[in-house]
Amino acid sequence: MELIAYAAFFLTVAMTYAIICLGLNVQWGQTGLFNVGVAGFVGMGAYVSGALTTPETIDRIGGFDLPIVVGWAVAMAAGAVLSLAVGLLTLRMRADYLAITTFGIAVALQLVFQNAESLTGGAFGMAFIPRPFASMQGEAIVFNLANLGVTCAVVLVLYLLLEHLARSPWGRALRAVREDEVAAQALGKNPVFLRLQAFALGGAIMALAGAVQAHFIGFIAPNNYLPMMTFQVWAMLIVGGSGNNRGAILGAVLVWAIWALSAALISELFPAGQQARAASLQIVIIGVMLCIILLWRPQGILPEIRTVSRHLGRRNKDQ
Amino acid sequence: MSALSVEGLKAGYDPDLAIVKSVSFSVDYGEAVCILGPNGAGKSTMIKAIAGLVPILAGSVHLGKKTVAGLPPHALVRQGLGFVPQTDNIFTRLTILENLQIAAQLLPASDRQSRIDAMLDMFPDLGGRPGELAGALSGGQRQMLAAARALLTEPEVLVLDEPSAGLSPKLVGQVFETLRQISDAGVTLVLVEQNVRAALALTGRALVLVDGQLAHDGSTDDLHDNKLLGELFLGHRAKGAPV
Amino acid sequence: MNPQAFIDGLIAGSTIGLGAIGLTLAYSILRFANFTHGDFLAWGAYLTLTVSGLLGGLAAGLGAPVHPFSFGWGLPLALLGGAALTILLALGLDRILFGRLRARGADVIIIVMASFGASMALRSLLEFIFTAKPVYFTNALQIAKPLGLGMRATPDQLLVIGMTAVLVLGLHLLVTRTATGRAMRAVSENPALAGVYGIDVAQIVRITWVIGAGLACIAGVMAGLLVQIRPYMGFDLLLPLFAAAILGGIGSIPGAMLGGLIIGLAEAFTVQIIGAEWRAAVSFIILVLVLMLRPQGLFGRKEA
Numbered sequence: 001m002e003l004i005a006y007a008a009f010f011l012t013v014a015m016t017y018a019i020i021c022l023g024l025n026v027q028w029g030q031t032g033l034f035n036v037g038v039a040g041f042v043g044m045g046a047y048v049s050g051a052l053t054t055p056e057t058i059d060r061i062g063g064f065d066l067p068i069v070v071g072w073a074v075a076m077a078a079g080a081v082l083s084l085a086v087g088l089l090t091l092r093m094r095a096d097y098l099a100i101t102t103f104g105i106a107v108a109l110q111l112v113f114q115n116a117e118s119l120t121g122g123a124f125g126m127a128f129i130p131r132p133f134a135s136m137q138g139e140a141i142v143f144n145l146a147n148l149g150v151t152c153a154v155v156l157v158l159y160l161l162l163e164h165l166a167r168s169p170w171g172r173a174l175r176a177v178r179e180d181e182v183a184a185q186a187l188g189k190n191p192v193f194l195r196l197q198a199f200a201l202g203g204a205i206m207a208l209a210g211a212v213q214a215h216f217i218g219f220i221a222p223n224n225y226l227p228m229m230t231f232q233v234w235a236m237l238i239v240g241g242s243g244n245n246r247g248a249i250l251g252a253v254l255v256w257a258i259w260a261l262s263a264a265l266i267s268e269l270f271p272a273g274q275q276a277r278a279a280s281l282q283i284v285i286i287g288v289m290l291c292i293i294l295l296w297r298p299q300g301i302l303p304e305i306r307t308v309s310r311h312l313g314r315r316n317k318d319q
Numbered sequence: 320m321s322a323l324s325v326e327g328l329k330a331g332y333d334p335d336l337a338i339v340k341s342v343s344f345s346v347d348y349g350e351a352v353c354i355l356g357p358n359g360a361g362k363s364t365m366i367k368a369i370a371g372l373v374p375i376l377a378g379s380v381h382l383g384k385k386t387v388a389g390l391p392p393h394a395l396v397r398q399g400l401g402f403v404p405q406t407d408n409i410f411t412r413l414t415i416l417e418n419l420q421i422a423a424q425l426l427p428a429s430d431r432q433s434r435i436d437a438m439l440d441m442f443p444d445l446g447g448r449p450g451e452l453a454g455a456l457s458g459g460q461r462q463m464l465a466a467a468r469a470l471l472t473e474p475e476v477l478v479l480d481e482p483s484a485g486l487s488p489k490l491v492g493q494v495f496e497t498l499r500q501i502s503d504a505g506v507t508l509v510l511v512e513q514n515v516r517a518a519l520a521l522t523g524r525a526l527v528l529v530d531g532q533l534a535h536d537g538s539t540d541d542l543h544d545n546k547l548l549g550e551l552f553l554g555h556r557a558k559g560a561p562v
Numbered sequence: 563m564n565p566q567a568f569i570d571g572l573i574a575g576s577t578i579g580l581g582a583i584g585l586t587l588a589y590s591i592l593r594f595a596n597f598t599h600g601d602f603l604a605w606g607a608y609l610t611l612t613v614s615g616l617l618g619g620l621a622a623g624l625g626a627p628v629h630p631f632s633f634g635w636g637l638p639l640a641l642l643g644g645a646a647l648t649i650l651l652a653l654g655l656d657r658i659l660f661g662r663l664r665a666r667g668a669d670v671i672i673i674v675m676a677s678f679g680a681s682m683a684l685r686s687l688l689e690f691i692f693t694a695k696p697v698y699f700t701n702a703l704q705i706a707k708p709l710g711l712g713m714r715a716t717p718d719q720l721l722v723i724g725m726t727a728v729l730v731l732g733l734h735l736l737v738t739r740t741a742t743g744r745a746m747r748a749v750s751e752n753p754a755l756a757g758v759y760g761i762d763v764a765q766i767v768r769i770t771w772v773i774g775a776g777l778a779c780i781a782g783v784m785a786g787l788l789v790q791i792r793p794y795m796g797f798d799l800l801l802p803l804f805a806a807a808i809l810g811g812i813g814s815i816p817g818a819m820l821g822g823l824i825i826g827l828a829e830a831f832t833v834q835i836i837g838a839e840w841r842a843a844v845s846f847i848i849l850v851l852v853l854m855l856r857p858q859g860l861f862g863r864k865e866a
Binding site for chain 3: 103105107108280284288298
């Protein structure tokens with residue numbers, strides 16, 4: 001019975017990561033943009049939603065007591081706005097400038113989360129974020145299953161929406177821009193505008209993931225949104241299959257499973273005093289795995305049906 | 320032994336799509352040969368494959384006795400091949416002198432300055448201001464620098480990809496005059512050209528490439544007959560000939 | 563305003579500048595933003611520390627501080643060893659990862675992604691081997707000497723500034739006056755043409771890694787000497803490094819150094835006026851300003 005409660009909890013966390021991956025997939029898989037600041041967008045969504053929904057607190061804004069759904073909606077808007085700002089700044093430039101700038105955004109946001117106490121609670125974070133099904137907290141299984149249900153529902157809705165978008169004229173235009181920008185321009189498509197839209201959509205989804213996570217756990221702190229998270233999400237997307245929504249979800253579950261398993265292994269194999277140190281091995285494993293996948297099977301486990309592999313090298317076509 | 324010989328060459332960027340399908344020819348020492356053909360025939364690709372810039376999928380290339388297919392471009396230079404690309408053929412951010420110094424680096428230290436001086440003498444336009452950035456040169460002057468750089472190491476075979484492309488008629492004349500001097504000095508010359516008239520006037524032999532294969536390999540006199548050229552380039556057919 | 567911030571800024575700026583030079587060279591010749599560069603700094607410091615420990619075990623006298631500095635002859639010797647090892651690390655990484663991706667014709671962004679993954683692995687490996695606890699090259703304390711105008715600096719700090727100046731000058735001469743430097747500039751403009759000119763491009767790539775990793779090691783040792791050594795030291799410098807390289811103009815050595823100094827000074831004054839917690843924001847703001855106002859940087863070319 002305990003196992004079911006744990007499994008539900010595990011899957012719920014994996015699903016929130018799946019949401020982030022779906023958002024990242026819009027930016028990377030559909031549009032070819034390398035966002036190295038994912039954690040910042042996720043954190044932005046979490047804090048915005050938290051600020052709007054937590055009860056009154058001294059020293060920090062709060063007390064709006066808005067419904068959870070509103071928190072999530074505004075979080076998405078905030079993610080979109082942030083993405084638009086970043087995009088306007090860098091989308092005309094070479095791809096690695098976008099990477100460096102988004103990296104900087106995450107660092108800067110991390111500083112804000114850490115230091116702007118009146119907005120974010122500083123190092124103490126934000127507590128008492130309302131959780132859906134709060135009344136069921138007493139019964140672990142029901143509570144966890146209910147949360148899993150909600151999270152899965154969000155993932156499903158997003159998946160269907162994104163698949164629909166991918167097949168729509170907008171999705172086709174985006175793919176055209178990605179494959180051959182000059183030709184797309186000749187056909188009247190505005191590449192920068194399309195990329196901006198895709199980037200904003202991806203950012204909004206990442207912010208939503210942050211909000212969902214925040215309301216699931218009930219408490220957030222600046223340390224939740226470190227480059228580590230960006231790294232985990234990228235590993236998930238690349239391993240699962242970039243350019244591919246199913247791959248995004250699969251990657252999230254798989255890499256999260258590897259993460260949890262390696263954590264369990266480490267706690268078994270290493271004595272208590274060495275735990276923190278051994279935890280860094282988890283990251284080494286994921287990092288090496290990411291590099292190996294990029295070298296040997298860059299299309300990931302579930303390859304995209306249409307080519308994203310143009311990025312991955314002439315001599316590396318999908319089979 | 321020929322200066323350059325190519326056997327069964329198959330080349331292209333994509334292993335599944337050979338642009339040069341199967342080409343064989345050889346060039347004797349001191350010969351001047353031009354490579355003609357319609358757009359998309361694969362002339363540039365073939366030349367670049369010989370120069371080590373495009374993957375060779377099958378076949379062989381020899382410089383004199385040495386097998387050179389598959390060598391990287393810088394090794395080919397050391398084997399005596401000089402290649403002048405069509406565009407982006409000089410370093411605009413380096414000075415004229417520096418462009419030449421890079422080539423001179425391949426020579427023994429004692430020869431370097433004299434060869435640089437020789438090139439600056441041969442191309443007075445360059446000799447006047449060696450410290451200037453190569454990017455400040457005009458189109459024709461850039462071609463001069465590109466040729467000077469390639470000649471500096473006294474290559475056995477000099478290969479040029481459309482040296483007259485984009486130049487005004489007067490400059491085309493100057494370029495071909497320079498090429499004539501080079502050929503007269505005994506350098507083996509292989510020239511890809513779109514300017515058929517100038518190419519035929521300079522060279523004694525023409526290879527015509529169509530769709531990745533050689534459609535003609537013979538003296539340029541044969542090609543002065545426009546009918547043959549028409550067939551090869553424009554697909555004209557003699558009346559009654561099979562399609 | 564306390565003029566001490568000026569010295570603090572110069573010192574921090576020297577480290578950032580040296581690291582940024584390596585980064586900008588790699589960027590202009592290898593054409594990708596290398597996220598592992600920060601970790602070369604950290605690995606350089608740790609490898610030097612390890613070699614220093616080994617040397618100290620062999621000859622105890624090497625650890626004794628040489629007046630007026632806080633360290634003994636062991637450290638410069640260990641630095642040579644550490645630099646050699648860091649260079650091997652960089653070359654090895656290129657051989658097994660970046661070089662393979664390049665050979666395959668992978669898009670730049672994939673190589674950047676791989677560098678991001680490798681950087682996390684390298685950093686965490688350091689943490690695993692050495693733990694997250696900060697360590698130091700020397701326990702000897704140093705007295706800061708007055709320089710006039712209300713500024714003070716320790717002999718170690720002055721040495722760092724001096725060494726940096728010498729290194730930058732040397733590098734500038736290498737790049738502008740030697741055949742290798744010409745070849746590097748050629749490869750940075752057009753690698754294919756460089757081959758046609760007779761330049762062994764693979765060799766130049768190796769030389770670039772050697773110079774970059776070597777400088778990173780020196781920068782890491784400097785930072786470790788003046789502050790402390792910890793696994794995240796390189797990563798925390800990554801944003802300032804990128805900002806300095808972009809501010810200076812990609813490919814420009816004087817630009818990277820100047821960019822580093824500007825950022826170092828800006829950080830020092832920010833810490834003094836606003837507070838140390840916001841230090842990292844300085845690089846970010848400078849980066850955004852450069853990208854908005856003059857993306858090619860101070861000495862870069864317009865096509866950026």
